[in-house]
Amino acid sequence: MAVDIREVARRSGVSPATASRALNAHPNVADATRARVLATARELGYQPNQQARALVRQRSDTVGLIWDTGYVRTHGRQSFLQDLLVALKMALAETGYHLMLLSPSSTAASPSDFVSIAAQHSLEGVALMAVNAHLPAVDALIASRRPCVGLDLPVRGARASYVSADNQQGTALAVEHLAGLGHRRIATITGGAGMMPGVERREGFSAAMAAAGLDVPPEYVAEGDFFLESGLAAMRRLLALPSPPTAVFAAGDLMAIGAVRAAEEAGLSVPRDVSVVGFDDIEPASLVHPGLTTVGQDYLAMGRAAVELLVQIIADPRVTGPRGGARRGPAPRLLPGRLVVRGTTAPPA
Amino acid sequence: MAVDIREVARRSGVSPATASRALNAHPNVADATRARVLATARELGYQPNQQARALVRQRSDTVGLIWDTGYVRTHGRQSFLQDLLVALKMALAETGYHLMLLSPSSTAASPSDFVSIAAQHSLEGVALMAVNAHLPAVDALIASRRPCVGLDLPVRGARASYVSADNQQGTALAVEHLAGLGHRRIATITGGAGMMPGVERREGFSAAMAAAGLDVPPEYVAEGDFFLESGLAAMRRLLALPSPPTAVFAAGDLMAIGAVRAAEEAGLSVPRDVSVVGFDDIEPASLVHPGLTTVGQDYLAMGRAAVELLVQIIADPRVTGPRGGARRGPAPRLLPGRLVVRGTTAPPA
DNA sequence: CGTCGTATTGGAAACGTTTCCATGACCCCG
């Protein structure tokens, strides 16, 4: 059915070996021969079989994105991760790597086994996203020395690194913005404790507040889980305090939107009575009214950084053997956020 | 490095042929032998090489999703399609097929060539999304008789079909809702004319209005392009009419949100002075205030339907030869929408 | 003129599977 390289070779009057060389731009092939083979290939519509190619070359030109689609619906940052996926795909398209989408459950019998997934498909690299529920599998993958990059997931290892928002810096941006407006009683609504963005933004908040010389009473730290409802509930608790905050930093936009809603339900006006800042700048942030002030991330840059990191790790010749140096992989890439001021922040009353 | 099937066979005291049969649940292999091979395989951590497997079996167990990530940012329905992608992935995970993400630009030199993309990766099926800019390539792909399913894209052919929202029915739902509330002057904001949802929702609107015995003056049809700004502009035009509508059906949620914003800018109150209905039920629809009344789609069901369709087409034995019947593929699956009543609709003043 | 390096090419092995075909063992039934 499909035309193979032998056919091309035969019609060009050369051997398959030479045809292969001509098609793959090998140096040692006569110009005339190369031209002839190329012409024949085009004429016949020859398409190299990637499986055969991968089999013999021992490399697939493919990277995988392991991504728990089930988890994604339950962790409140779905739209953020979907945007990130698109960014990753776009960045990858320019490198010549193909992208395979894989789910933890799809192949693994009992505990998910990323090592097997990667091995089966001869993945040259793996991107990991929303797999917080499969940390042992991630560790095993790293230990197998397969190139890895975590997206918003702190994976480190000899051939592993990660990209993430600079949560410390982004949080500082938000706090400085609020402090600059004159707020002194600033509370925070945190994200899930099991996720890196959750803990880093929480710690970043304390650090930034300290840097601004502001105090954070324990009751000003309200636990959330990145979902809207948790933002609503947390804000209700904060507003019920004897001395409620005049501004709130929520670790995620969805919670921030929930906080705004809670404030309005309590009869308060945002931003007049209370200011709210979110994080991530998801699409809805610009659509709600008033528009949500938030810390935006550059998804495209993040996708690019992830791909750069992965390509760099894959290409690194220092660690090819089984004991190729116990070094850490390249340093994580922390992408700075930018403050997007919309309508939910103002000086305190 | 990796352990292959010969190793498993050797350690089990059988031939590779038998080992293969044991591992692939072939009927004719003794229970004891099978158990022995399975045990050895597990013990050795054997992982079959998918490329070799695909090469010899002439099937890859892989379907591709061709998806123009560039286009996706320019057509105003990004979040809808991203949700659909997730749904597709989830449905596919249960079938054993792997999913390869491909972009038109990634492989094609000049005009995008989906036939080549599919051939190179031995894709057993192809899902198509947001490729309105590559219709010739789509046609060529269909002509190549490779199983195809369009997502929100009307592809038909011997081995091709598509899934989509039932735009006619969904639009009727919206119009009936408005008419039921007592509205008689109902306008519409259309989507892009080049996209199926755009034209079907526009036609559906006229049909539903006629069925309700309502008139649609030409100036009540305002052109949009699915983006927020176009909804804003269209609504401004509608409100400037000598006899403005009391209700508006927008073909997409983003435009509907824009319409609400335009109404509020004009000093009107939604839904008191004017009602607005959208379509798609994207995430922001539930987050804006007032919540947008819209026609919701069941993404998960849509993803499932697409996968079912594709699997069915792939498995269809009637068309295997080059001239295997000029029949059309299975009928498209139109998924009914459901009306989600939130806060942007009310009886006319 | 002989020898050596270089450029170009072909033959054949290899990648890791699956599957076709043949072989032998075994059982059942006449």
Add this chain to the structure above:
DNA sequence: CGGGGTCATGGAAACGTTTCCAATACGACG
């Protein structure tokens, strides 16, 4: 006890490439 059938297994080919190695031809250099 013989013949035909089924079952279990092994040998080897095949899938479509790339690449190692050898072979040839050619020019240059001593």
